[in-house]
Amino acid sequence: MNSEQMTLFSPRLAARFDALVQKYPVKRSALIPMLLYAQDEIGYLSDAVIAEVADRIGITGLEVRNVATYYSMLRFKPAGKYNIQVCTNISCMLRGAYEVYERFQEELGIGHKGVTADGIFSLEEVECIGACCWAPAIQVNYDFHDELNPDHVPGILSGYRGKARDEGSR
């Protein structure tokens, strides 16, 4: 498949995928990056996304699912526009990650893997994100926020609410 053909993805991403399958000694090496970048754009790995990725790589949809289900960042239903991932692993736990996580739950009214009714936020308790010396740390989509305490939570949320509003009005 090339970007001239029917695609679910933006022209930019489709072009990127055309390049990605050429990048490796073996085409299939493009699979995991492709799934992650597709998810970044579409929001989750829908049946249609899986079918197109399978087609681009030249493997079956089942083979794609077999791989995709292994990786914790890949998901099969939509998350919020901003997916809040709170690390509660040991280094973060010792510095109050559970208090931060609890505050997010209170402010958003959702629990682990929940999505807010307006679709702006989702929440996830995650394993170590590699920010142990700046704990407790979270990621909102790919952005790190570190050295947090529960009182930082409302500010973080209002920042992203503002961003969502700005993007909505554009």
Add this chain to the structure above:
Amino acid sequence: MPRLVSHPDEVKIVSRRFGMGAEKIDRYVELGGYEAAKKCLAQGPEWIIDEIKASGLRGRGGAGFPTGMKWSFVPKQSAKPKYVLVNGDESEPGTCKDHLIFLHDPHAVIEGTIIAGLAIGAKVGFIYLRGEYRYLIEIVEKALADAYERGFLGKNIFGSDTEFQVITQTGAGAYEVGEESALMESLEGKRGIPRIKPPFPAVVGLYGGPTVINNAETIASVPHIIAMGGAAYCAVGSPRNGGTRLFGLSGHIEHPGVYELPMGYNLKKMIYEVGGGVRGGRKLKAVVPGGSSTPVLLPEEIENLGMDFDQVGKAGSMLGSGGVVVIDDQTCIVEFALRTISFYAHESCGWCIPCREGTDWLKKSLTRFHAGFGAASDIENIQYLAENMLGRTFCPLGDAAAMPTIAFVKKFRKEFEDHLNGKPCPYAREGVPQLTVV
């Protein structure tokens, strides 16, 4: 943005360019960058491997295997292409050193990859970063584009007739992929399950070709070793443990951060002088010396403990990834053990039964135990189960889960027994939420 720290005892080799704008290629070159790769290109593979052997550099991912020896295992002649694979899937709880390398000095990783490629006769190198490190992948990709533009990478590196290409790869969330054979599987677009060894990657690795896999910190050390000389680098460290290490101090420590200290640096001094002691002037209860898979140490065990692979090994633990997690006297060790095993249960890939079932049952037992519904026999069962996981799996994840669990039970048996009174955790502080499990 991760905060940089510093301490007078630090010997900055790998971290020497942190915070100096070296992610920009001009600055990196101004600071002496890519000179080591040019020198290696002129000197040839045998000279490079000899320098790395002389440096005493040992794998910074955790296993501590001598890097020069690893490179020398790659056959000179090979029908299949050879590869260099840089492991930046940094995921061991307590470890965030590679995060800083990619952020502040991506060209050091690229230059180290070129040198490793020259040493083994590979034309292609891969830099694999965990999916969560997206902003760091973007930094590395920008650095790569700049290196290609300068002709440091490509068909004719540094104007020679030698070819070397570097390709980045993103993971998508999996601790297990940090294991070398699982990493190769993932890079081939598959589930990250480990391969049986032998054959070792040096013989049959990525796409079936001979492959050298090194941790990002190991690779980033290489250009510095070439620049300063293997013997000079070696002399910084302790016997059989060359050079320095990026130690990550986290947990209940006054000044957390990543500090570069000579191999063999005293752990007690590291906590009390470099790290400023236990947070809030509290007492030290225990310390995890090298990432969450390494057996916990008691305060009396760190008095004269030098932080190198051999000394920590002799003390019954491991230097691991250099992630030092400090635990104060108000922490419940059963809760800490539960959070540790929950991670391994979540991350077990399920390929080997002792690990898949073992981690899950340890998590179930510890969950029940921590909630106050344990039986005295559970303590023996936890120990028995963990001991029976050791050495019975394709990869070390099973051991990584079992080893710390055995140490928690052995060294803090009284705390386990205190949980037997039928109440919730006797060590729980007021206002601390009950531990939930991912």
